[in-house]
Amino acid sequence: MAITKIHAINRSTKAAIKYIIDPLKTRNGELVEGIHCDVPTASFEFEMLADMSHRYNGNYERVGGRDVDGIRRHQSAKSYHLIQSFSPDDHVTPEEAHAIGVQLMRELLGNDYQFVIATHVDKDHIHNHIVFNAYSMMTLKKFRSQPYITANRIKEISNRLTAEHGLSVSLRRDEQLEKNGFVHEKDVHQSFRAELRRRLRFVASRATSPEMFDELCEQLEITTTKRGQDRGYRLPDQQRNIRDKSLSDIGSYTSEGIKTTTAENADDQLRLMALIDDVYGMCDSLDDLTFMLQQEHDVTLKRQRNGSYQFTFHDGTKMPAELLPPAYQLNYMNEHWHDPNALKTKVAAPDVLAEYQEQTKSKMTNTETLMDLSEDQVLSVDEKGALVQLEVPNEGQLTVHLNRYELRGDSDHLQVALQANYYYTLTDQSGKRPRAVSIRGEALIHAIDLDQGLNPELVKVPPQAVFGHSDKGLTITLPDAGYERVFIPNDAVNYDRLHQQYTVQIGSHWHYNATPFATLNDPEPKSVSLTGAALKPALKSTQPMLGRWLIANRQRQYMKAQQADVKRLSTMLGELRANHITDRQSLGRQVTTVKAQLHDVQQKIEMLHDKITNYNDLAKFIFTRNQYQPIIDKLEDVSPKEQHRLTKKYQHEINMYQTAVLHLQSRDFNPLLTNEEMASVITDQEKTLRSLEKSLKQQNIMVNKWKDIADLMDDLQGEPPQEEQEQQHHHDIER
Template sequence: MAVTKIHAIKSTLGKALAYIENPDKTDGQLLVSGYNCEPQTASVDFEMTAVLAHKVRNLKRKRSANLAYHLIQSFSPGDAVTPQQAHELGKKLAFEFGGGKYEYEVATHTDKGHIHNHILLNAVSFYDYKKLRTVPYRTAREIRAISDRLCMEAKLSVIENPQNIGRLYPAQTGKKRTVSNRTEIRKRLNFCLERAGNYGQFVAMAQELDITPTIRGKHMSYRLAGTGRAVRDDSLSDTDTFTYAGICARLADNAAEQTCLRGGIQKALGTAADMASFAKNLKAAGIETMLKKPNGLLLYRAAHMDGTWVPADALGAAFTAEGIDQTLKNGTPPAPAAEKPLLERYREWTVNYPEICETEVKLTGRQILSAGKNGLLLRVQDENGNAAKMMTNREQITTSPDGEVTLHIGRDFRYDLVYEDGTHGTIRGAALIRQIDDANGVQPLVVPLAENQVKAMSLRGVTITLPQQGIERLFVPESDVVRNPTAGQCAVRLYHHCQYSYLPTGDTGKRLQIQGDRLAHMLGVAVNPKAENTVFSRRIAAVEHRKGVENAKFLGKMLMGMADENLFTAADYDAAIGNLGKRQISLSNEIAALQEKKKGFAAIAKSLETCRTLKPLWQQYTALPLKEKSVFYTAHAAELQAYHSAAAKLEKAAVDQTVEAEKVIALAENLEQRIQALKEQRREAALQEQNTRREQQVIMQIQDESREDRRGGVNIVI
């Protein structure tokens, strides 16, 4: 297995490229490869893509913008990996992580006791000119998962004997059960970095949130009040986000963005009569807005500055949703004193993401594809039933000596999946838990409900209340509700390992989780006796009646559709489902072909921009006397090679250098519109296939019931 790392490069791209391309480390540069760039001219290629991106998107260059990302993939000395095999794995890792949309250079070093890859990935996409977004630690986990899976598929450090899995991951793996100090410090510092406009303001905000920043030599350290040792900057992020240089660069950008936004918003307010005209003025000024659903926080962004979203409270109380509303109604903004204290804002607007993998599920040979020392490769399906693979790291797994494997899953986590074609998707932890339980034949508990345990009942499901156990509201969806109107009974299916979200009693407002088997124990096993003409039985009957009406409407609509499509039996549906599957495959192939064509247009556009930028330098070189050319070439080797390579590519593609790059980019944008239209058609075909399968199941059920009725009729006659 390989160890992976990532960090951002802001100003030393040339030095980084020179280091990784060292012939003494790369077998005379035989182990150096580039994707959509030449190894000798990668710095110029990266720069030309960035220039095009800012022209296309009409953006200003930022001082703190990342130029590239440096990934390191180090293989264990115990792995039987050759330099060539390691190099291929590095290229696969770079391509998959960047989605084939970012230029990269891969160099495999063999000068140490272990083979390792250096990968430099452009921070800007040549395909759609978007920046590569990274998230501290989450991005590192994503890279590690891709690398581990690729290594396991290459049979590196794979446990061939399944019986050995029981000794691979001991039970004491230190599962994370609480929010770490680093996580809390990082959240609070990010909250400050989103709002501060200078270093002094940043320090004051951090202290207000109980964090003490200290500069210690080359590093900064942060201490959270009431905790132990201080935490160093490089242990908080994979990049330089929390270093002194990174903070200063971010704050300089914040100051420029906040000044720009304040002026634009005030100007938009000055001529606005209501919220609709204010929004129209903002759009005309190039200012985007977004409302965060979890906490209602208003965000602004200046589109022409390519900046991050700026919280409204960072601009002042007058720029929040309440402040804007007051200004429009009264004509005067709220006073600065109306602003809430920072700590109060932090508690109100910070989203608390799940940190604990609280659910344990047993894995069997049905799920495990292969095992390695860093984790397991699982066979799963996404939430639409499509086959995929999922890499789990060893921190999520415990085993017993007899080989029983337990996977720890967070119900509200999102897990990364990879499909056979190399594309990625995600699955929610709750769906993954249900899927594994279903595959292993785990049956849910069917628990009858008492009348006083049902707070509300509708076609969507049942809301349970257990105030004595601290549960105010807990919703169970209709798919897990079983009603018997004849007996006046209502029951729910509860899955042992499923975590159910509920609103506790009191005024906390914070939702909690409870596991299915514990909830079943709280509800008890008391069966509702048959009770005619009771309120509860009438409620059950009313819901069942509404459900019957809805089913009748669905059946009528389905029968009309069957007549239109000439579908009359379950067998007819097989052909229809097969045709829809073929259509999705055909659309996927067409999309892939257009994407490759768009990549070709993007390469031509970059070559045109390179020639336009560097042609004067090339002409200067060709006009020099022969004795001066050598010195000039040595000083400008990368630029001259980049021009020569770009000119050769244009000549091969039969494109004249006088063609404007913007015209080629416009062609690429037209292709993208076609790609998006095809993706929408594919999505509709997938939805139609799901509906067709559902209708087929209804038809099969009707046919089965009809057979049962005929059998019953024959028996009566006899």
């Protein structure tokens, strides 16, 4: 099993590299390697590239946030530390583990980042430590690390590489399965830390005092421990506390942070209660309350996307409606508008745990779909999982590793349980460099079906079921099935202008967003995911309920589609005439020509990419030499005593200068360029690259355009038949 972790280094890259290259852990340095940098001077080289980036791109490091215990939070990452640990049961060799680590970084970062990799063999399990620069050698911009997304991407790449080497992979749900034998319906990918943050954020939005904060924590099953001013939090089944300072960058859940937050909440609560008291007697509904607060006190009340309500004061202060006391809650006031004593009545506090669970219900739903895998799609299967290859629309042939807990059945009939809302990382190895592609589970479900030739069923939509049609898709209504609206994306919608009939592509495993009708028990229902298997019978059994407005709406859509087709045919005809294309052979040659031009531009970009990377690698040494040359010159012009003092003061700068000079000498490259001249070269290279990328974009458009023209020619030559064309022509004349 290969477990991966990543965290940012915002203090000392030098200390991190010093730790990972420890000779006692790496066979006296045999298992240490620097990529695009020399290991002894790697921390200096990282800093040189960062300084040069700040010089040319500007220094936009985060410096916001407030001080906590004298430490400024929100410090920017200087580098990143990635750990890849292998299971002792795999019996992997140190050399193989090291090679897998290098390949992991190549696929994650391409060839654009400096990194040092060290394989440790001092424990029972062999593991790689990798420290890579936060700044790209190609763009001089920072690596974008996204919470959870980056970690999942690293895990997926590592899983595929270890599977290719016959090793085990890290499992997403092993702890829960080993403990319970099943997976809970809540999001199986969430961690204790993430869930704890969600619950504490929920508590902090409702507490008006530190005591109330602790009470709400207890109701949400959060165990709180205090040691002096330090606090620790723990959820049920969690063995160790998580410190308050590690749950928030700005100290929101420390004792001091809680006092500040709850005091602000109390002030906002009293302020809003006084305004509601002032207008409550003039209100008979929630709309009245919204209007009166806006008119009298410039306070707005709006419903959020998650169904909750939020007040906004005239000064921009925002306050959730849940912060109000029970007697001022909107659902309670909605039932007591004509009761003058309603706001003074003592009302029982709501069940906070039930309220939290209801709010997160949509995140707690399991959306797994069981998919059959064909023999052609499965490359290999073992006790650790399966390596699957399939054709993904618009992406080509991709591979993905699925761990054994996602698999069902046996080798003769293999199935996989996919989560529609989870992101999977697939790999494209067709090019010069492996490319990682992240797609949603729903797109992977579509790809598996289409790769097996299981095309979606074409289902006619009854005219009375059409609610509306936009550029994004078709909205239908199914009252007999209990759904007010069901949305179908436009790429799955076809419209027959001749018969004025909508036809939609419905896959049995595919999911569609649906909104149920409101009921007394559920006046504000949340959207649900409806499978194609449930949608097809509902569509086929829809009863008539056609309105006049629907006829007019369909008529407008018909006219728009007709105009779009005429425009498309006119454009095609103009392109054929402009390029003197008169037959299919000349059209085929044109398509081949634009594809060759596209390939030529791609090769030029590859060559320029390597050129820029190599130039920036050398430029950082020249920049550092020029930056610190005045200090060296000053040392030569002062007395020995002053020289000793200045050397001690500028020791780091002198080390940086000496490192830069040694690297330039070792490469026999020491041009007397100024920083301004280097900036000019870098700017020119960036302009050339942008120009080529623009040409690449235009060339892609050209290729797609000529492919569309070729496809349209095929359609016109094949379908529809002559009789149908004449029938449609007469129909258009009549209209």
